[in-house]
Amino acid sequence: MERHVYFVSDGTAITTEVFGHALLSQFPVKFKQFTEPFVDNERQVSRVLDKISRSFITTGQRPLVFHTVVDTRLRALFDEGDGICYDILSTFVTPLEAQLGVKAEPKIGRSHGMMDxxxxxxxxxxxxxxxxxxxxxxxxxxxxxxxxxxxxxxxxxxxxxxxxxxxxxxxxxxxxxxxxxxxxxxxxxxxxxxxxxxxxxxxxxxxxxxxxxxxxxxxxxxxxxxxxxxxxxxxxxxxxxxxxxxxxxxxxxxxxxxxxxxxxxxxxxx
Amino acid sequence: MERHVYFVSDGTAITTEVFGHALLSQFPVKFKQFTEPFVDNERQVSRVLDKISRSFITTGQRPLVFHTVVDTRLRALFDEGDGICYDILSTFVTPLEAQLGVKAEPKIGRSHGMMDxxxxxxxxxxxxxxxxxxxxxxxxxxxxxxxxxxxxxxxxxxxxxxxxxxxxxxxxxxxxxxxxxxxxxxxxxxxxxxxxxxxxxxxxxxxxxxxxxxxxxxxxxxxxxxxxxxxxxxxxxxxxxxxxxxxxxxxxxxxxxxxxxxxxxxxxxx
CATH class of the missing domain: 3.40.50.300 (P-loop containing nucleotide triphosphate hydrolases)
Structure with a gap:
C-alpha cells in the first residue's frame, strides 16, 4: 500500500510541494500525494484532518504531513491529528532568528503572492x-x-x-x-x-x-x-x-x- | 548592508531557492541572493566558497548558505567555509528514515530532471x-x-x-x-x-x-x-x-x- 502524504499550507502550498517532493524523491518508496492549499481557518483544518484520518484507516499507516501553516493554533490542531507532522519552515526559523538578531514576522501566504x-x-x-x-x-x-x-x-x-x-x-x-x-x-x-x-x-x-x-x-x-x-x-x-x-x-x-x-x-x- | 545569501545545489537549485525564499520572506531584513546550481565537484565548490569569502569580506557578515548538496565530502567543504550553512533536506532525512523504516538513497539532482x-x-x-x-x-x-x-x-x-x-x-x-x-x-x-x-x-x-x-x-x-x-x-x-x-x-x-x-x-x- 502506498504511503499517503499531505502537503498543507495556508497559501498556495507550492513551497511545501517542492520541498516535500525533493525530500521524498530520496526514498525508494511509492507515495500517494495530496496537496491542500489555503488551509487558513478551523473549518479548513477539520476538512483536511478528516481526509488524513480516512487515509490512516485506508492504509493502516499514519500519513506524512508536510506543512507551512503559520498560525500556531491551527498548527497545534494538526499535531493532534492522525498524521505525522513535519513543520518544514519553523525548524529553521529559530536558528535564523538567532543568526540575524531579529524576530521572524510570519505572514500567511507571503511566498507566492503578487505583492512585489x-x-x-x-x-x-x-x-x-x-x-x-x-x-x-x-x-x-x-x-x-x-x-x-x-x-x-x-x-x-x-x-x-x-x-x-x-x-x-x-x-x-x-x-x-x-x-x-x-x-x-x-x-x-x-x-x-x-x-x-x-x-x-x-x-x-x-x-x-x-x-x-x-x-x-x-x-x-x-x-x-x-x-x-x-x-x-x-x-x-x-x-x-x-x-x-x-x-x-x-x-x-x-x-x-x-x-x-x-x-x-x-x-x-x- | 544587505545580508548575502547563497542557494547552492548539485542540481538546478530550484528546491533550495523556493524553500530559502519562503523562509527568508518571514524576516524583515533585506537580503542579496545568489543562486549556484550544478555544484557537484570540488572545483565548483572552491569557486562558490571563494564567492562566499568575498561576500564575507565585503559585508562584514558571514553569508547564509542554504544547500541541498548530496555528496557528504562536498558538504563538509562548505561547513569549513565562511558561510553559515543550512542543509535543508538532511535535517528531515533522519526522522523520515525512522518513520519509513528504509534508508534514503540520495541521488544528485533528482528533483527537477526529466526522468519520469x-x-x-x-x-x-x-x-x-x-x-x-x-x-x-x-x-x-x-x-x-x-x-x-x-x-x-x-x-x-x-x-x-x-x-x-x-x-x-x-x-x-x-x-x-x-x-x-x-x-x-x-x-x-x-x-x-x-x-x-x-x-x-x-x-x-x-x-x-x-x-x-x-x-x-x-x-x-x-x-x-x-x-x-x-x-x-x-x-x-x-x-x-x-x-x-x-x-x-x-x-x-x-x-x-x-x-x-x-x-x-x-x-x-x-
Missing part, C-alpha cells in the same frame, strides 16, 4: 515570450534579455516560457528551418543582437523521435533531416562563437538553470 | 496551451483538461501556461471580446465542453489599468468598457453556473492553486 515588482516583471515577460515566440516577429529583439535559437523542436519555446514565468526574464526564440540549411548563416535580425543569442542543440535521434510524435513519417521528422539540421546549426554556433547547450537529457528547469549560470542574467524573484 | 512520465506530460501540456491560446482554435477542446474563459487581460494566458509547465495540465483559453458583449451568451464551441469551463473575472479598475499599459487611451482600455465587460461576463457565469474566480489580487500561482482545488484536477508532478 518581481511579479509584474514575470507577467510582462510571459507576454513578451508569447509575442516573440518562434521567430514570428523579430522587431522587438532590442527588448529581449535573451534570444534562444536552434532547430525546430529542440526546446526553445518551453524554456522561454519557463524563464519568463519563474524568473521574469524576457526570452524571445527563433527557429532555423529546413530552408535555412543550405549555407546556414546568422540572419541579420539575429546578427544585430549577437550578444543576446543562446543556442540550443539536441541529439538527432532524440529530435527525430520528438518530431515523429507530431509529424510521423515526414521528411521533417526523418533521422536524415534531423542529422543534417543539428550538424549545420552546431557548426554555425561554433563558427560564430555563440554559447550553446545540448538539451537532449535536460528538463526545462535544468536548461534554464544552465542558461542563467552561463549568461549571468539576473533572476527577478517572486 | 510527468515531464513528458508537462511539455505536451505546454505545446497544447500554446496551440490553444486566446480562442484562436477551438476544435481541440475535447483534449483539454480545462478551458479558462474571461475578458481580454484577466489572466487567462499566464495561468494556462503555469498549469501546463508546473502541473502538466492541458489548459485552453478563450476570450470574450467587445463584439460578444451585446446579449452575451456561451458560444457553441464552449457549450459542448461546459463541464471543463472555468471563469476568471477581474475588478474593472484593475482591468482598465492593465489594458491602459498596452493600449493607452483606447475605448478597449476605458473604465466604462471594462465595467461593461466584467459585469456582463460575471452575470453570464452566474446564469450558466460556471465556477469562477476573481483574479484581481491573486498571482498566477494562487489562481492555479485555487483552480486545482475547485476542480480537483490531478497534478502531474515533476
Amino acid at each position: 515588482d518581481a511579479y509584474h516583471h514575470r507577467i510582462e515577460a510571459v507576454n513578451y515570450a508569447m509575442a516573440n515566440d518562434d521567430g514570428a516577429v523579430t522587431k522587438y529583439y532590442s527588448d529581449a534579455d535573451i534570444i534562444l535559437i536552434g532547430v525546430s523542436r529542440c526546446g526553445k519555446t518551453p524554456t522561454s516560457l519557463y524563464l519568463a514565468l519563474q524568473y521574469g526574464i524576457k526570452a524571445a526564440n527563433y527557429p532555423f528551418t529546413e530552408e535555412d540549411m543550405d549555407h546556414l548563416k546568422l540572419p541579420s535580425a539575429l546578427k544585430d543582437h549577437k550578444h543576446k543569442l543562446y543556442g540550443l542543440v539536441i541529439d538527432p535521434d532524440r529530435l527525430a523521435q520528438i518530431r515523429n510524435e507530431r509529424a510521423p513519417g515526414t521528411r521533417y521528422a526523418s533521422l536524415r533531416q534531423c542529422r543534417l539540421e543539428t550538424k549545420e546549426v552546431e557548426l554555425m554556433f561554433q563558427k560564430e562563437r555563440i554559447p550553446y547547450l545540448n538539451t537532449t537529457r535536460h528538463s526545462v528547469e535544468e536548461i534554464s538553470a544552465h542558461i542563467l549560470q552561463d549568461t549571468g542574467l539576473e533572476r527577478h524573484k517572486y | 512520465d510527468a515531464y513528458h506530460h508537462r511539455i505536451e501540456a505546454v505545446n497544447y496551451a500554446m496551440a490553444n491560446d486566446d480562442g484562436a482554435v477551438t476544435k481541440y477542446y475535447s483534449d483539454a483538461d480545462i478551458i479558462l474563459i474571461g475578458v481580454s487581460r484577466c489572466g487567462k494566458t499566464p495561468t494556462s501556461l503555469y498549469l501546463a509547465l508546473q502541473y502538466g495540465i492541458k489548459a485552453a483559453n478563450y476570450p470574450f471580446t467587445e463584439e460578444d458583449m451585446d446579449h452575451l451568451k456561451l458560444p457553441s464551441a464552449l457549450k459542448d465542453h461546459k463541464h471543463k469551463l472555468y471563469g476568471l473575472v477581474i475588478d474593472p479598475d484593475r482591468l482598465a489599468q492593465i489594458r491602459n499599459e498596452r493600449a493607452p487611451g483606447t475605448r478597449y482600455a476605458s473604465l466604462r468598457q471594462c465595467r461593461l465587460e466584467t459585469k456582463e461576463v460575471e452575470l453570464m457565469f452566474q446564469k450558466e453556473r460556471i465556477p469562477y474566480l476573481n483574479t484581481t489580487r491573486h498571482s498566477v500561482e494562487e489562481i492555479s492553486a485555487h483552480i486545482l482545488q475547485d476542480t480537483g484536477l490531478e497534478r502531474h508532478k515533476y
Whole structure:
C-alpha cells in the first residue's frame, strides 16, 4: 500500500510541494500525494484532518504531513491529528532568528503572492515570450534579455516560457528551418543582437523521435533531416562563437538553470 | 548592508531557492541572493566558497548558505567555509528514515530532471496551451483538461501556461471580446465542453489599468468598457453556473492553486 502524504499550507502550498517532493524523491518508496492549499481557518483544518484520518484507516499507516501553516493554533490542531507532522519552515526559523538578531514576522501566504515588482516583471515577460515566440516577429529583439535559437523542436519555446514565468526574464526564440540549411548563416535580425543569442542543440535521434510524435513519417521528422539540421546549426554556433547547450537529457528547469549560470542574467524573484 | 545569501545545489537549485525564499520572506531584513546550481565537484565548490569569502569580506557578515548538496565530502567543504550553512533536506532525512523504516538513497539532482512520465506530460501540456491560446482554435477542446474563459487581460494566458509547465495540465483559453458583449451568451464551441469551463473575472479598475499599459487611451482600455465587460461576463457565469474566480489580487500561482482545488484536477508532478 502506498504511503499517503499531505502537503498543507495556508497559501498556495507550492513551497511545501517542492520541498516535500525533493525530500521524498530520496526514498525508494511509492507515495500517494495530496496537496491542500489555503488551509487558513478551523473549518479548513477539520476538512483536511478528516481526509488524513480516512487515509490512516485506508492504509493502516499514519500519513506524512508536510506543512507551512503559520498560525500556531491551527498548527497545534494538526499535531493532534492522525498524521505525522513535519513543520518544514519553523525548524529553521529559530536558528535564523538567532543568526540575524531579529524576530521572524510570519505572514500567511507571503511566498507566492503578487505583492512585489518581481511579479509584474514575470507577467510582462510571459507576454513578451508569447509575442516573440518562434521567430514570428523579430522587431522587438532590442527588448529581449535573451534570444534562444536552434532547430525546430529542440526546446526553445518551453524554456522561454519557463524563464519568463519563474524568473521574469524576457526570452524571445527563433527557429532555423529546413530552408535555412543550405549555407546556414546568422540572419541579420539575429546578427544585430549577437550578444543576446543562446543556442540550443539536441541529439538527432532524440529530435527525430520528438518530431515523429507530431509529424510521423515526414521528411521533417526523418533521422536524415534531423542529422543534417543539428550538424549545420552546431557548426554555425561554433563558427560564430555563440554559447550553446545540448538539451537532449535536460528538463526545462535544468536548461534554464544552465542558461542563467552561463549568461549571468539576473533572476527577478517572486 | 544587505545580508548575502547563497542557494547552492548539485542540481538546478530550484528546491533550495523556493524553500530559502519562503523562509527568508518571514524576516524583515533585506537580503542579496545568489543562486549556484550544478555544484557537484570540488572545483565548483572552491569557486562558490571563494564567492562566499568575498561576500564575507565585503559585508562584514558571514553569508547564509542554504544547500541541498548530496555528496557528504562536498558538504563538509562548505561547513569549513565562511558561510553559515543550512542543509535543508538532511535535517528531515533522519526522522523520515525512522518513520519509513528504509534508508534514503540520495541521488544528485533528482528533483527537477526529466526522468519520469510527468515531464513528458508537462511539455505536451505546454505545446497544447500554446496551440490553444486566446480562442484562436477551438476544435481541440475535447483534449483539454480545462478551458479558462474571461475578458481580454484577466489572466487567462499566464495561468494556462503555469498549469501546463508546473502541473502538466492541458489548459485552453478563450476570450470574450467587445463584439460578444451585446446579449452575451456561451458560444457553441464552449457549450459542448461546459463541464471543463472555468471563469476568471477581474475588478474593472484593475482591468482598465492593465489594458491602459498596452493600449493607452483606447475605448478597449476605458473604465466604462471594462465595467461593461466584467459585469456582463460575471452575470453570464452566474446564469450558466460556471465556477469562477476573481483574479484581481491573486498571482498566477494562487489562481492555479485555487483552480486545482475547485476542480480537483490531478497534478502531474515533476
